[in-house]
Amino acid sequence: xxxxxxxxxxxxxxxxxxxxxxxxxxxxxxxxxxxxxxxxxxxxxxxxxxxxxxxxxxxxxxxxxxxxxxxxxxxxxxxxxxxxxxxxxxxxxxxxxxxxxxxxxxxxxxxxxxxxxxxxxxxxxxxxxxxxxxxxxxxxxxxxxxxxxxxx
Amino acid sequence: xxxxxxxxxxxxxxxxxxxxxxxxxxxxxxxxxxxxxxxxxxxxxxxxxxxxxxxxxxxxxxxxxxxxxxxxxxxxxxxxxxxxxxxxxxxxxxxxxxxxxxxxxxxx
Numbered sequence: 021x022x023x024x025x026x027x028x029x030x031x032x033x034x035x036x037x038x039x040x041x042x043x044x045x046x047x048x049x050x051x052x053x054x055x056x057x058x059x060x061x062x063x064x065x066x067x068x069x070x071x072x073x074x075x076x077x078x079x080x081x082x083x084x085x086x087x088x089x090x091x092x093x094x095x096x097x098x099x100x101x102x103x104x105x106x107x108x109x110x111x112x113x114x115x116x117x118x119x120x121x122x123x124x125x126x127x128x129x130x131x132x133x134x135x136x137x138x139x140x141x142x143x144x145x146x147x148x149x150x151x152x153x154x155x156x157x158x159x160x161x162x163x164x165x166x167x168x169x170x171x172x
Numbered sequence: 173x174x175x176x177x178x179x180x181x182x183x184x185x186x187x188x189x190x191x192x193x194x195x196x197x198x199x200x201x202x203x204x205x206x207x208x209x210x211x212x213x214x215x216x217x218x219x220x221x222x223x224x225x226x227x228x229x230x231x232x233x234x235x236x237x238x239x240x241x242x243x244x245x246x247x248x249x250x251x252x253x254x255x256x257x258x259x260x261x262x263x264x265x266x267x268x269x270x271x272x273x274x275x276x277x278x279x280x
Contacts, residue, residue, distance in 0.1 A: 131254075164246070
């Protein structure tokens with residue numbers, strides 16, 4: 021393969037975009053420093069897009085052996101790169117923050133409302149039971165109520 | 173929730189009973205527990221009555237526009253009083269079990 025013909029900046033840029041997207045759930049979500057604001061991923065996006073831009077120039081250059089093929093491939097992967105960046109940004113900064121404010125949720129120092137709900141075996145379990153039934157033979161100190169979106 | 177399961181022994185040692193609550197039916201919870209290997213309590217609130225009472229309803233955000241719970245964690249002492257709460261503003265960002273365990277001293 022002719023080194024001058026190989027559009028390495030485009031491929032490197034695209035690869036970096038993929039790394040930037042998937043490294044967030046795989047790596048950076050595990051540290052509070054990189055989790056609450058995904059600055060490492062944003063930095064990777066900037067570097068990636070610099071290479072993609074370089075790749076676009078190379079792909080659209082006049083000296084390409086197959087100018088049409090080169091333009092089509094370059095366009096597709098440049099668009100894909102941008103789409104991934106846009107999806108990540110939308111996901112993190114818009115979609116994932118699309119949550120109710122829950123201003124009337126129980127505050128620290130308030131008592132939570134009592135309830136009784138069925139567990140996975142269908143047995144009714146009350147909050148009172150959760151807070152009093154022994155754990156490993158010892159009286160519990162409390163419960164951690166984890167509300168989640170559901171398995172779907 | 174995976175990290176809670178992984179730290180379940182530490183939670184129990186700290187005297188804390190983790191409980192998961194969602195609109196899922198007991199059958200769906202059972203399926204999830206089996207697949208993911210969860211052993212702590214999963215409660216079903218299919219009509220989101222308790223979820224609504226806790227003001228945690230995310231209306232229409234579930235499958236086919238179903239009402240579901242927004243993510244939230246409450247550390248409650250034995251009198252039912254909230255000692256710590258985490259209402260994330262971004263559901264990609266969740267409290268880790270290690271962070272919650274650190275708050276267990278609030279129950280003393």
